[in-house]
Amino acid sequence: MTSLKTLDLTTGGGAAWTVHAVEGPAPDGLIGRAVAATVPGEVHTDLLAAGEIPDPFDGDNESKLHWIGRTRWSYRTTFSWVADGNDRQELVAEGLDTVATVTLNGQELGRTANQHRSYRFDVTGVLVAGDNELVVEFEGPVTAAEAERAKAGSWPHTNLHPYNELRKMASNFGWDWGPDVATAGIWRSIRIESWSGVRIDSVRPLATLEGDRGVLTTHVALAWADDAAAGDATIAVEVGGTQQSATVAPGTGTVEIVSTIEAVDVWWPRGYGEQPLYDVTVTVNDDDWHGRVGFRNVTVNVAPDNDGTPFVISVNDKPIYVRGANWIPDDAFVTRLNARTYRTSIQDAVDAGMNLLRVWGGGIYESEEFYDVCDELGVLVWQDFLFACAAYSEDERLWSEVEAEAREAVTRLSRHASLAVWNGNNENIWGYVEWGWRVPLAGRPWGAGYYLDLLPGIVAELDPRTPYSAGSPYSFDRFIHPNDDRHGTMHIWDVWNQVDYTTYRKYKPRFVSEFGFQGPPAWSTLTSVVHDSPLDPYGEQMLVHQKAFEGNLKLERGLGDHLPKWKDIDDWHWTTQLNQARAIAFGIEYFRSLFPLNTGAVVWQLNDNWPVVSWAAVDGHGIRKPLWYALKRVYADRLLTVQPRENALVVAAHNDTDEVWTTEVTVARRSTGTGGEVLAQETFAIEIAARAAAVNDLPASVAAPTDATSEYLEVRAADGTTAYWYFVEDTELQLADDAYTATITPADDGYDVTVTATALAKDLALFPDRLDAAARVDSCLITLSAGSSHTFRVTGAAAPEQVGVPVLRSANDLV
Template sequence: MKKSILFTFLFIQILANAQFYERNLSSEKWSFKNAKENKWLTASVPGTVHIDLMKNNIIPDPFKDENEKKVQWIENEDWDYQTTFSISQKELNNKNIDLVFLGLDTFSEIYLNGKFIQTTDNMFRKWTIPVKDFLQAGENNLQVRFKSSVNVGKELAEKVPFTMPESPRSFVRKAQYHFGWDWGPRLVTAGIWKDVKLNFWNNAKFQNIAIEQENLNSKKAELKIYTEIVADESGKYSISINGKSQNISLKSGLNLISIPYQINNPKLWQPNGWGNPNLYDLKITLQKNKRNIDEKSEKIGLRTVELIQKKDEQGKSFYFKVNGKPMYAKGTNWIPGDSFSPRMTKEKYQNLIKDCKEANMNMIRVWGGGIYEDNEFYKACDENGILVWQDFMFAGSFYPADEKFQKNVELEVKDQIERIQNHPSLALWCGNNEIDEAIVNWGYQKQFKYSKEDSLQVWKDYKTIFHEIIPKAIKKYATTDKQIYWESSPSIGWGHKESLTEGDSHYWGVWWGEQPFEIYNEKVPRFASEYGFQGMPTLEATKSMFSGNPELDLQNGIIKAHEKHSRGWEIIENYMKRDCIVPKDFVKYNYVSQLLQARGMQIAIEAHRRAKPYNMGTLYWQLNDCWPVVSWSSIDYLGSWKALYYKVKRSFENQVIFTEEKDDVLAFYAINDNSEKFQDLSLDIDIIKFNGEKHGSAGTADSETLEPNSILKFPFSLEEIIGDAEKNEIFLHVTLKDKKDEKIIAETNYFFAKPKDLKLPKPNIQIKKISSTEIEISTDVLAKDVYLIGNTHFSDNFFNLLPGASRRIKLSKPLEKIEVISLWDTMN
C-alpha cells in the first residue's frame, strides 16, 4: 500500500473513532493583501504582515541598513488575510466544531464563508468561536480583516479628555515594544501571529485544567486537579489521571470537577544551583462508555515558593523562599527575542534559557512591555530550574480603565493564567513595569498640563486596573499556590530613599542619572529587579546590520541608527572617558564598549551579593535583543555572548569571593549560595606585579567555616596588604581553599586602579591548537581581559590570563583563524 493511501486511510479511521480532534489550519495556503488593493499575495501563518511583505519582496528587511524608516507606512494600513480549506461530510457530522485563534494581532473582523462571526481587540487573548453552523461540506473560505492598531488607538485616545503619554500604544492591547523602545525599532505589526485550529468534539471536552499543590512534604505530595469540562451531552463519564480512574456525572454546559491526586516520596523541583528540576508527567483522560473522548497532558514540578516581606530595623525584607529555604535570586530581565515573534524558534528559546542555566542564574523576569511568552519559553524554564517573575503586559505609560477595557484585561489575564500557571517555574505575577513610578516621578502631568481632576483620574484608573481588576482575576482563575501578586515593578521609584529599604528596585542612577559605576556600592536595595548599562553587540552582530559589505565606523549612519537611545552614544562615550582609554579603531572601541558594560554590571552584582541577606536578589537589565542593536543586552540578537555575559557567569557562581576597598580597609567576602558546608578554610592572597613578579602575600586564620547560604567577611588594612606597592602596577590573586586537599572553592583577581590607569606590559599571547574545537592560550605577563575574536562560541572569553599561566578553551565550531587582543592593545 502506498504511504499516501495508507495515511488517508488511517486519518479517516481516526475521524471515525475520535470524539475530539483538531486540525491546524495554519498549514493551509494563506494569502494576504492591503485592504485598499485587490491583489492577493502569499502569506505565512503564524506570521506578521512585515514578514509576508519581506517574503514577497515588497519591503526591505527592516533590521538592515536604515530600512526601519522605509517601512513605517505599514502601521497605518489595514490588512486582509484569507485561506480556503476543505471540510468532509464526516467532519461536518461532529456535534461541535470550534474555530480557535491562539493569537490575532490585534483589531480584526473574522468572516467565514462571507458571514461575519467575531471581532477581536486583544493580541494576548485566545479566541474560540463555535462555527458548525457556518461551515459547509467541501470548500470553505476564512477571512481575517485587520484594522491598523495605530489608527484604532488614536480613535480610542480621542475619547479621553486629556493627553495620555505614549499615546496611542496604551490604548491598544498588543505588545507595547512594537511601538518602539530605547533598544528596539518601531515596527507596529498586524497578522495571525499564532496558530489557527479547528476543534471537532462530541459529548464533552476539557476546557481548562489547573493543578493545585495542597500539601507537600518528604513523604507525599497532595494535589488537586481542577478540570473545567464542557458537556454537550449530560450523563455518566469517567476521568482518569495516569490510569487511575473515577466516575463522574456531567450536566449539559460547563462543569467544574476537582479530583485529588497523590504522589508518594516526591522529588522536588529545585532551582538551578540547588539540585535537579524534577518533573512529573500527568496524563488526564476523559471517557464515556470506556471510550476516550478527550485527553490532556501536563508536566508539573513539586515545589513551594513564598515571597517574604517582614519589617526589620532597616525597612522591610523582600526575598523568595523556595522549598522552605531563602533563595538569593540571580538572574536577568527578558525582552521578546525578535520584533517579529513568530520567527522565534523552539531552538532559540531553549538556547537562551540554557545560557541562563550555564551562567548560574535561577530567576528571569519577563518584562511587561513585550509578550506573554511562548509555551516553549516556560517549558525551557521548567527544565532548567529558572524561576519566572511574570509581568503582565503593561509598561511605562498611563492606561485607561473604562468598562470595556477592564473586561478585556480580565479576559486577557484569565487566558494567560490558564495557559501558564501549571508551570513550576512560575514564581510571581507582577501587574506592570514602571507605571506606578511613571505616575509619581516622570512628570507627565506637568508636561501635558493636566488639571487636578485629570491627575486624580489617572491614579484612579491605575488603582482600578492594578489593584482591583488584575488581583481579583488572579484570585478567581489561579490556584491558591500560584497567587503571589506584586502590583508594580518597581514598587518605589529610584529617587526615593524607601526604594533601597523595601520592595523591589529599578536603580537607574547609573546610565539615566549618569552617576559613576561606584555608586552601586552605596545604592544597594533589598531586591534589584532592574538596572543596567549599554554596550555594543559582537562584531558579527554589528556586521549583520548591513545588507551589503559592512563599513565598521562609529560615524557610519547605519551603526548610529542601530542605537535607539537618543543620547546612547554620548553616554557610553562619557563613561568610557571616565574609566578607559577611548580607542579610535572600531574593533577596539567595540571591545572596550563591551568591557565597560561588563565592568559596571560586575560592580553592581558584587555590591548586591556582598550585602546578603539585606539584599536577596539581583536581576540585571537585560538578557537578550529583538534585533541587531547597541543595547543593555548581555547576549546579542545572533545569540552571541557579550563580555558582560562571561563576567556575569563568574559573578553568579554559587561560591565566590568579592573584594571591597573602603576607608583604607580591604575586605574579602566569601559567599556560599547553596546547601554545601565548607570547613577548615584558608584564604590566600598573592600580591603580583603585572610582569609576574610576586610582591608579597597574606593569609587568614585557618579555622573558618563557610555555612550553607551564608557569607564570611575577611577585613584587612589596605596598607597591610599592599605596603609601598604602586596600585597601578599590581593586582591581587585571591583563593579560598580547603586546607585538607588544597581544593580551590573560589578565586578572584582584584585590581586597584581603573582600566585607563593600569601600567600594563605588552603580553606575548600564544595560541596552541589542541584539536579542531579546542585551543590552549598562554602568556608571559599579565594579559588583562583577553578577547578571542571569531565567529564561534568560546567556552570562556574576556578573561584575565595570569603571568606564565595557560588556559584551555573549547569552540562550538572549528575556526581556521582566531584573532586575540587584550586591554594592552587599546592603550598603545
C-alpha cells in the same frame, strides 16, 4: 458523549493562506495583490518571504517599512469541511494580532482587539459542507492605536506610539533596544473544532506540597453543546500512578478533583535540587488534555524588618538567592521562535549560573515551550502582567480585555512548576509617582485598579499557590516610594543614564529587579546590519541600531575614569563591551557582598530581539558578549570579591550552595610589571556555612600599596575561586603592552589559543567571530598574572595562522 474533531487551518496543517494590503500607504501595486502567507505568521515575515520588502533589520530599512503598521491587511484561506454529524462547530483562534474582523463565508463572526488572548467563535450553521472561505482583516496597528487615542483620550506613555491604547505587545511599537515594526497577523494556531455533548474548556492543575505528599488540585472547566440532550460526563485525572474521577450532570461548569501522591519527588530550582515532573492526563468522556506539573511551594517574604522590607523568594521553605535576568521577546518577529530557539536562549541563562528569568511586561505571555524548558531546567519564572512604562485607561473597553487576558494567562500558566511570581506591571507605579503623569492625567484612573485590585484578585482566585507583586519596582506599602532601596524591589537606572557605575555602592538594595549597562553586539553581528563607510559610532546606520536616548553619548560618558576614550572603531567596540561587562560585574559583586540584606539581582537584560547596541548579554545573533562571561563569573555558586568598607578593604565570600565552603585563601599584592613580583602575601582559612556569607578584613600588609599605579591584589582560593582588586583605574594603571604571547593549536572541531602571561594581562578576550561569523569561544575576560596561562577553545571555524588585535584583546591594549 464527546465527539471532538479538529481541522487544522495553519499552513503546517495544510491550509493555503494569502495576505493582501486593503488600504493604506502601501507601495504602488501592492494594494489588492495577494501574497502567499504563512500561518502562524506576521505580515512583515510574509512580505519578506515573498521578496516584497528588504530585511527590516538591515541598514536603515526599519524606517522605510513603517508604512506596514499603517496599512490594513487581509488574510484569506479556502478550506474544505466534511459534515461529521456533530452538533456544534467553532472557529478557535489562539492568537490574533490585534484589531481584527473575522468573517466566514461572508458572515462576520466577530471583532477582536487583544493580541494576548484567544478567541472562540460559534460557526454552527455558518460552516458548510464543501468549500469555505475564511477572512481575517487586520487594522494597521499604529493607525488603530492612534484612533483609540483620538476617541478615548491620551494616557502618558514612553516611546513614540500610543501602545498603551491597545492590548498588544508594547515593544512591538519600538523600544529603547527594539525596532519599530508594529506587526499584524494570525500569530498563533487557528482551527475548526466540531463536537457534541461536552468538551474540556480549560484545565488548571495546581500542584503543591503537604509535608512529603504531593497534592494536585485539578480544576476542569467544561463546555456543553446542548445541556438537555447530553448525558452525565465522567472526568478522570491521572498523575503519578494515581487516578481520581468524578461524574457530573449536564451543564456543570467546573469540576475540582484532588489527587495525592505519597513520598512525592519534590521540584526544586536549579542549584537547590532536582526537577522531577509528573505527567498529568485529564479525560472527559473521549476528550483529553495532557500536561506536566512539578510539586513545590513558593512564598515571598515581604514582612517588615529592622532594615526595611525584604523581598525573599522561598521554594519549599528554602530562601533562594536570585541570580537572574530580564527576558524580552527573543525576536522582534515572535512567530519565528520555536522550541529549539527557546531552549538555546534559556540554556544561555543556565550556563551563566542564573536561576530566574523575569518575563518583562512589555512583551508577551510566552509560548508553552518557554515555560516547559524552564520547568525542565529549574529556572524560576517571574511573570509580569503585560503593562510597561505607561499609564493605562481603566474604561470598560480596556478593563474587560485585561480581565479576559489575565484569566486566560493565569489559567494557562499556573500549572508550571517554574512559575514563582506574578507581577502587576513594569515601572507604572513608579511612573505615576515620579514621571510627571499627574498633570496630564487630571485625576483620571491610570492603572492602579488593575495592579491593586483586579489582578491580585484573579491570582488569588485562580493561582493561590503563586505570590503576587503589584509592580516592579515596588515597596509593598502604598505610603513608601516604590523605588526605595530599603524596601521590596528596586530598579537602578541612574547608573547608565546619569552617573558612574560606582554609584551602585551608594545603595543597599534588598532586591534589584532591574539594572543594566549598554554595550555593542559582537562585531560580526553589528557589521551584518550596519554598513556605514567608514564605520563610526555616530554613523547613520549605527544610530539606527542604537535605540537608547543619547545612547552612544552615554557609552562615552560611562567610560569615566575607568578606561580611556577609543582611538578607532575597533577600540570603540572593545572598550564599550569591556566597560559594559565591568559595570554589571561591579554591581553584582557589591550586591552579593551585602547578603543576606540583599537577596537577589535580575540584570537587564539576557537577550536581544534584533542586532542592536543594547543592555543584552547575548546579542541578536545568539553570540555571548563579554558581559555574559562576566555574569557567569559573578553568578557562580561561590563568589570571592574584594570590597571597600569604611576606608578598609575586605574579602567578601558568598557561598550559595548546600555544602559548607571550607578553603584556604591567599591574597597576594603583586607588581603589574614583567615577572609579577609578589610584594606581600597573606593566607587565611575560611569556613562558610551553606547559603551563607562572610567578610574578612585585609591586613595593611596587602591592603596598602607602595605604588598604587603598579600594584594589584590577586585573591586565590585553594579550590580555584579567584578575585582581583586594583588600587587605581586602568587610566592610571601601569600595564605592559607586551604582557603575553599566544599560540594556536588546530583541533578537530576548531582550534585552541593558549595565552601565556609574562606580566599582568588584564581582561583577555578572544573574538573569533571577527575571522568567521560562525566561530564561538568558550571563555572571555580572563586575567592572568605573570607566569600563568589560559587556553581559549574555539569551535565552528578553522584555525588561523595567527591572532592579534583586534581578534585577541586585553585591557593592556587600551592603556
